[in-house]
Amino acid sequence: MTPTTPTTDTPYPIAGQTVVLRPTTAGHVPVFLEILGHPDIALWWGGYDLERVRRELLGPHGYAVELAGEVVGLIIYREENDPDHRHAAMDLAVHPAHHGQGLGCDAMRAMAEYLFRAKGHHRVVIDPAAQNERAIRSCGRAGFQPVGVMRSYERSTDGTWHDGLLMELLREDL
Template sequence: MGSRRDTPSAIAGQTVVLRPTEAAHVPVFLEILGHPEIAKWWGGYDLERVRRELLGPHGFAIELAGETVGLIIYREEPDPDHRHAAMDLALHPDHHSQGLGCDAMRAMARFLFEGRGHHRVVVDPGAANERAIRSCGRAGFQRVGVMRRYERSADGTWNDAVLMELLREEF
């Protein structure tokens, strides 16, 4: 599942286009993930981690009018009794509050439902990341609950995250 040969060359949203990640995206991703407003949620990404985790069949650049403005990745749980997908997104702060993150999440959710056959997609923004939680809600994700001490931050502290889901029939 999820090989490059079954990855579309582009996934169109209303405004953005998602394109499979390539080595050429690495400098832009480092810039985005290094921005102070993003690094607090996506800390610890250096060159090697970006190459290892963001390039490959599950990674996409978010483009607006041909410019890379963010990234979105997905993971899949293959166990047939628990099969679902999860996604994460980072958008450069210069492009916040324009509906682009919501558009990217909806485009990816459509791909995961229609192209990958999932019935459920989850996101897990930090509980203190109110902007991300609002964007996920606008994309149709519903709050399920809080996962306590879910994710370790760059300073070693554990932080809560909000579990949100979107079911295929609600899409």
């Protein structure tokens, strides 16, 4: 894979092997609230209300994960543009009714490919909770490698802190 020149920030659909990532719209808000409110997801993504979903998940860095036209998850990315530390990070949530089908892995690989080719990044990171074994396995299947545990990294909805596992994918790994 050769480096490419980053393109415009105009979002467009991104095709994976089985999923399509579509830029988020206000119409996605109810299904995102349903996904993030599911107990199996809220454990890791707690604290999302209507305003937080609108503020953090809509816009040019947010995508709905679709399977055959149905929204089954969401994926967002952030960019660090300091030239000496340039990279992208992503977060993903797939509704538990669709776990175990490889959809999260497919979505992560499609987003990583977009971040490498269209946005010109050479490195993408993801940081699942260190106790979220399902997410860690999915990230590993997508090609992400563990870097290390970040202690007391993220606050839970109950106010306690839990560890995160930093994982990375380099352009040449995909």
